[in-house]
Amino acid sequence: MQHFLPSDPSPHELGFRMPAxxxxxxxxxxxxxxxxxxxxxxxxxxxxxxAGLVRTIARFEPVELLVRDAESEENARARLAGADVTYHRLPLDDVWLRDNGPIFVRRGDELAFVNWRFNSWGGKFSWEHDDQVPEYVARVLWAAHWDRPEVLEGGGLEVNGLGTGLTTRSCFLTDTRNPGLSEEGYGALLHDTLGVSRLLWLDGGLENDHTDGHIDTITRFTDERTIVTSVESNPADPNHAVMQNNLEALRQMTDQDGRQFRIVELPLPASRLEGAEGRLPPTYANFYIGNGFVVVPMYGDPNDARALEVLRPLFPEREVIGLPSRKIIEGGGSFHCVTQQQPRGTVWTGK
Structure with missing residues (x-):
């Protein structure tokens, strides 16, 4: 496998892009x-x-599961017996693989990835082990990859696979990630590395989100021209104004070809959830799309059923499945945050 440095030809220059x-x-x-x-x-x-999430995903596609130690592997194997899971033992800090894992890019049928720095959302928690996960994946797959000096988390970026990306200023523009990197700078960076030709910016995310407002907790592409975005119906809730501003901004945005999007409103959970460190950021937008399925976090909330009603027509060829995430959200994220897809393709070694 080959390591590419920033001075080498970029993924875009070699014809790679981040697939949807x-x-x-x-x-x-x-x-x-x-x-x-x-x-x-x-x-x-x-x-x-x-276990419920892994078993559900494994019904549709293989799961590559990282386990920290012997106790973790024994526990996982007992809970997941019979599921299509491969186990990998290596040191870990936490579980948010969307953010610390590799971001895959594809050229035709060839697959490689970009290895960004991970610093636990601006140094909020330990990250040294998790920052090494992409190199482990490279060894397992024998995959060529680009090592970048910038901090970037997968949950901070949404793409439609045709050149349009979505992110938030509250996350990308923090001085604890890439100080001095402007909106224009990010646009150039993501064009060169992931093939994003049009980067669209929303202002912010959910209250008390330790990621500083990842896009995948509020606003998602469901196809190339459809965006589902979270809304808060209670004007007294701090999330109301932020979500409304995002909604209004999205209605004015256009894709890489200058076409307006179809915008679909998705309710936030009706009940306020409190955790050990204050308000939690539960959201239905943190769903995960896989081969023939979509898994949607559920919280035992009055809006659970309504969220599924909104999402099911947007994925007519996939089974939309609601699964419990009331305990997982205590850690600050949900299903999309703990998953990272490996697109189908032949792994490219760089040769």
């Missing part, structure tokens, strides 16, 4: 929860919800 999530997968990569302190004493419940 709904394009066919070879597998889903995940990490198994292991640290009871990080889950505020709820690790057993978190693992139960994780």
């Amino acid at each position: 999530e709904w394009e066919p997968h070879a597998a889903t990569w995940m990490s198994w929860p292991a640290d009871d302190d990080l889950w505020f004493g709820h690790l057993d419940g978190v693992r139960e919800e994780f």
Whole structure:
């Protein structure tokens, strides 16, 4: 396999691009929860919800599961017996593989990836082990990849696979990620590395989101020209104004070909959830799209059923499945945050 440096030809120059999530997968990569302190004493419940998620995904495509130690592997194997899961033992800090894992790019049938730096959303938690995960994946797959000096988390970027990307200023423009990198600078960077020709910016995300407002917690592409975006109906809720501003901005935006999007409103959970560190950021937008399925986090909330009603018509060829995420959200994220798709393709070694 070959390591490419920033001075080497970029993925875009070599014809690679980041595919949309709904394009066919070879597998889903995940990490198994292991640290009871990080889950505020709820690790057993978190693992139960994780097992339900992994088993559901494994019905449709293989799962590559990272496990921290012997106890984690034994626990995962017991809960996932019979599922299409491959286990990988390596040191881990946490489970948010969307953010610390590789971001795959494809050229025709050839597959490689970009290895960004990960610093735990601006140094909020430990990250040294998780930052090494892409190099491990490279060794497993023998995949060529580009090592970038910039910090970038997968949950901070949405793409439609045709050249349009979505992100938030509240996340990308923090001074704890890439100080001095402007909107224009990000546009050039993501064009060169992921093939994003048009980068669209929303202002912010959910209250008390430790990612500083990842786009995948509020606003998602469901196809090349359809965007589903979270809305808060209660004007007194701090999320109301931010979500409304996002909605109005999206209605004015156009794609890489200058066409307006179809915008669909998705309710946030009706009930306010509190965790050990204040308000939690539950959202239905943190769904994960795979081969023939979409898994949507559920919270035992009055809006759970309504969220599924909104999403099912947007994925007519996929089974839209609601699964419990009440324990997982205690860690600050949900299903999209803990998954990373490996697109289908022949792994390119760079030769």
